[in-house]
Amino acid sequence: xxxxxxxxxxxxxxxxxxxxxxxxxxxxxxxxxxxxxxxxxxxxxxxxxxxxxxxxxxxxxxxxxxxxxxxxxxxxxxxxxxxxxxxxxxxxxxxxxxxxxxxxxxxxxxxxxxxxxxxxxxxxxxxx
Numbered sequence: 001x002x003x004x005x006x007x008x009x010x011x012x013x014x015x016x017x018x019x020x021x022x023x024x025x026x027x028x029x030x031x032x033x034x035x036x037x038x039x040x041x042x043x044x045x046x047x048x049x050x051x052x053x054x055x056x057x058x059x060x061x062x063x064x065x066x067x068x069x070x071x072x073x074x075x076x077x078x079x080x081x082x083x084x085x086x087x088x089x090x091x092x093x094x095x096x097x098x099x100x101x102x103x104x105x106x107x108x109x110x111x112x113x114x115x116x117x118x119x120x121x122x123x124x125x126x127x128x
Contacts, residue, residue: 002024002025002026002029002098002117003024003025003117003119004022004023004024004025004096004097004098004117004118004119005022005023005025005119005120006020006021006022006094006095006096006119006120006121006122007020007021007022007023007122008020008021008122009094009122009123009124010123010124010125011125011126011127012086012124012125012126012127013126013127013128014086014087014088014126014127014128015085015086016086016126017082017083017084017085017086018083018086018124019080019081019082019083020036020080020081020083020094020096020122020124021078021079021080021081022034022036022078022079022080022081022096022119023076023077023078024077024078024079024098025077027076027077029077029098030053030101031053031098031099031100031101031117032052032053032099032100032101032102032103032106033050033051033052033053033098033099033103033106034050034051034053034072034079034096034097034098034099035047035048035049035050035051035059035070035079035096035097035108035111035115036048036049036050036070036079036081036094036095036096036097036111037094037095037097037111037112038090038092038093038094038095038124039092039093039095039121040089040091040092040093041091041092043092045112046061046063046092046112047061047107047108047109047111047112048060048061048063048064048068048081048094048108049061049064049068049069049070049081050070050106050107050108050111051070051071051072051079052106053072053074054074058070059107059108061108063089064083064090067083067084067085067086068081068082068083068084069081069082069084070082079096081094081096083124086124086126087126088126088127088128089126090124090126091124091125091126092124093121093122093123093124094121094122094123094124095118095119095120095121095122096118096119097111097115097117097118097119098115098117098118099111099114099115099116099117100116100117103115
């Protein structure tokens with residue numbers, strides 16, 4: 001059974017920073033790709049960032065380009081999302097998700113639509 005647990009959410013003011021982490025278990029699980037999506041109140045899910053496991057190649061949504069960075073710590077099977085220059089429109093519940101080996105949908109739309117494993121989410125609130 002694959003489990004993902006997010007941490008690091010909180011409340012900050014505009015321009016602030018937060019670092020989200022996602023711990024994946026079991027530690028031996030090898031995904032094809034992992035990423036973050038978010039859901040703001042009354043809105044649909046939005047893919048934020050994605051990276052291929054064991055690679056430095058990443059995809060970041062236009063809405064967060066230049067402000068958010070996704071990275072992974074393979075030794076700890078952990079995914080991170082570094083968020084800088086936060087804006088009120090970044091307020092949302094942030095979820096991490098993982099796709100199994102061989103998955104053909106390592107894209108931001110696939111992250112939202114097809115990834116079979118996701119955590120419970122962590123709240124990020126940005127006040128003006």
